[in-house]
Amino acid sequence: MEPPILMPDAFPADSVGLVTPQCMAFDEPVTLACGRTLDRYQLMYETYGTLNADRSNAVLICHALSGNHHAAGYHNADDRKPGWWDTCIGPGKPIDTNRFFVVCPNNLGGCHGSTGPASINPETGKPWGGDFPTLRVRDWVETQSRLADNLGIQRFAAIVGGSLGGMQVMRWALEHPERVAHAIVIASAMKLTAQNIAFNEIARRAIMTDPQFFDGHYLEHGTSPKTGLAIARMVGHTTYLSNDAMRDKFGRSLRTGTFERGIDAAVEFEVESYLRYQGDVFSEAFDANTYLLMTKALDYFDLAREYNDNPIEAFKKSLARFLVISFSSDWRFAPERSQEIVNALVGAGREVCYADIEANQGHDAFLLHIPRYLEVFSAYMQRIADEGFR
Amino acid sequence: MRVDFEQLSQWVAPQSRVLDLGCGDGALLRHLIDTRGIQGMGVEIDNERITACIRNGVSVIEHNLDRGLHNFLDNSFDTVIMMQALQAMRRPDLLLEEMLRVGRECIIVFPNFGHWPARLSVALGGRMPVSTALPHQWYNTPNIHLCTVKDFEALCAEKGIRILHRVVLNQHDHSGALTNLLPNLFAATAVYHVSR
Numbered sequence: 001m002e003p004p005i006l007m008p009d010a011f012p013a014d015s016v017g018l019v020t021p022q023c024m025a026f027d028e029p030v031t032l033a034c035g036r037t038l039d040r041y042q043l044m045y046e047t048y049g050t051l052n053a054d055r056s057n058a059v060l061i062c063h064a065l066s067g068n069h070h071a072a073g074y075h076n077a078d079d080r081k082p083g084w085w086d087t088c089i090g091p092g093k094p095i096d097t098n099r100f101f102v103v104c105p106n107n108l109g110g111c112h113g114s115t116g117p118a119s120i121n122p123e124t125g126k127p128w129g130g131d132f133p134t135l136r137v138r139d140w141v142e143t144q145s146r147l148a149d150n151l152g153i154q155r156f157a158a159i160v161g162g163s164l165g166g167m168q169v170m171r172w173a174l175e176h177p178e179r180v181a182h183a184i185v186i187a188s189a190m191k192l193t194a195q196n197i198a199f200n201e202i203a204r205r206a207i208m209t210d211p212q213f214f215d216g217h218y219l220e221h222g223t224s225p226k227t228g229l230a231i232a233r234m235v236g237h238t239t240y241l242s243n244d245a246m247r248d249k250f251g252r253s254l255r256t257g258t259f260e261r262g263i264d265a266a267v268e269f270e271v272e273s274y275l276r277y278q279g280d281v282f283s284e285a286f287d288a289n290t291y292l293l294m295t296k297a298l299d300y301f302d303l304a305r306e307y308n309d310n311p312i313e314a315f316k317k318s319l320a321r322f323l324v325i326s327f328s329s330d331w332r333f334a335p336e337r338s339q340e341i342v343n344a345l346v347g348a349g350r351e352v353c354y355a356d357i358e359a360n361q362g363h364d365a366f367l368l369h370i371p372r373y374l375e376v377f378s379a380y381m382q383r384i385a386d387e388g389f390r
Numbered sequence: 391m392r393v394d395f396e397q398l399s400q401w402v403a404p405q406s407r408v409l410d411l412g413c414g415d416g417a418l419l420r421h422l423i424d425t426r427g428i429q430g431m432g433v434e435i436d437n438e439r440i441t442a443c444i445r446n447g448v449s450v451i452e453h454n455l456d457r458g459l460h461n462f463l464d465n466s467f468d469t470v471i472m473m474q475a476l477q478a479m480r481r482p483d484l485l486l487e488e489m490l491r492v493g494r495e496c497i498i499v500f501p502n503f504g505h506w507p508a509r510l511s512v513a514l515g516g517r518m519p520v521s522t523a524l525p526h527q528w529y530n531t532p533n534i535h536l537c538t539v540k541d542f543e544a545l546c547a548e549k550g551i552r553i554l555h556r557v558v559l560n561q562h563d564h565s566g567a568l569t570n571l572l573p574n575l576f577a578a579t580a581v582y583h584v585s586r
Binding site: 321323339342343346347349351352353354355356372375376379380382383387 | 407429431437440441443444445447449450451452453461462463466
């Protein structure tokens with residue numbers, strides 16, 4: 001009998017456990033959609049699971065606005081929180097690492113180690129700051145495809161993403177149809193609505209009008225527009241939740257103060273203190289220029305623009321089979337936006353499964369443990385594996 | 391009451407595009423994919439059934455059919471199938487027209503309310519019929535628009551819908567001489583293949 005393997009019991013059994021970020025450097029210049037060229041860049045990424053012998057079981061995770069390459073597991077034994085999509089990635093989870101090899105990069109322009117506005121511009125020796133090229137979703141698809149090339153992955157069994165990540169998934173399916181077997185688009189849209197762009201613009205104005213912004217060159221001034229970034233996050237966070245979710249979570253509970261007659265002291269609602277805390281934490285950990293860049297990429301994305309504004313014509317170019325998921329209370333990426341994707345796919349004669357998940361958590365739902373969501377997601381992924389990743 | 395899939399399959403051309411409204415766990419589409427190589431798509435509203443379709447490898451869209459078929463283009467399918475669901479629709483007449491807009495041909499399966507036990511229940515028992523085929527009470531039944539074979543054919547005539555084929559089955563899902571002779575009285579289930 002083999003001796004029992006000693007395992008650290010710090011992590012749950014369905015976690016990928018301890019993970020180490022990796023970095024890939026690229027020397028081949030990339031010409032971006034804006035026309036500018038980056039001669040060299042690097043991408044941080046993490047992988048979970050094992051690539052099979054015929055390299056057919058790879059899954060690419062595309063992150064959203066504030067995401068990064070740390071999608072699952074823990075960096076240290078004493079990490080309080082796992083990666084941002086640990087709910088869905090791990091042994092026995094929807095993206096089952098016992099069956100799939102998962103790749104999650106930090107997008108170009110990010111602020112977690114991939115080349116971005118906070119990196120040094122080799123031409124000036126100073127941080128890029130506001131001079132970093134504007135990026136579009138297709139630039140991420142292009143750089144992710146080069147990462148895949150270098151990892152020896154010709155075709156992904158699935159490319160998966162929520163929100164801005166879902167936009168990358170759809171763009172992948174059009175740009176590299178033969179490299180995507182399944183496209184999984186969660187809480188996303190083929191283009192943002194005016195209301196959605198408006199929220200992004202409020203966030204950007206908060207950052208750009210912060211006196212510490214210095215036209216995007218705050219790092220050279222040894223500072224950063226934390227106040228503006230925190231407000232931007234507060235706006236974003238509010239719109240990612242639903243009215244019901246906020247009522248359930250905070251109601252009108254008071255953190256401090258009282259409405260008692262005769263007492264003139266400041267009153268603070270729980271929701272105020274929560275948002276302020278979230279904003280402050282975020283502004284310490286995230287780069288304001290990256291936030292601007294990501295929201296711009298969101299706004300500019302229009303799947304069918306170059307296909308005569310006809311999404312059916314666009315999707316005719318794809319060869320992937322699709323799973324589309326929306327959440328009933330998501331008003332930032334409403335179910336109607338997902339249904340537009342589904343209708344276009346059906347019109348284009350593509351295979352598609354669609355589920356609208358009843359959930360009151362708003363846009364954030366795609367990151368959360370919602371039983372029916374995980375059930376649908378799992379069923380689809382299991383089918384991919386059972387069919388031999390075709 | 392499960393109509394033999396073979397009964398329907400004969401009207402479905404190999405490699406054609408098939409839309410199944412109220413597709414359940416996707417068993418019929420799975421059968422048609424496996425035996426006829428069709429490209430199938432199901433529409434369902436029930437959570438568990440949607441997951442079952444996904445497990446069966448059948449394309450399925452969550453959609454409430456009472457909101458119509460506005461999400462499907464004209465003539466985008468060769469055949470549109472609806473098994474045991476027409477009678478649960480808010481406006482079966484409008485949906486039938488929608489089905490014939492989206493598909494070239496339609497296959498519809500419904501319980502015949504003119505079946506003699508149902509008539510007996512109302513006429514002699516004085517109660518709304520409850521059977522294995524229609525197991526609900528009047529107040530909780532999803533079947534809000536039950537019709538008879540005659541009713542359905544009258545609707546088709548009114549709307550200029552052509553009946554290409556009709557198969558009528560008794561309560562044991564068999565086609566018998568009596569059932570064929572007097573379908574409105576002896577058919578438990580009616581299967582229609584129609585087109586414009």
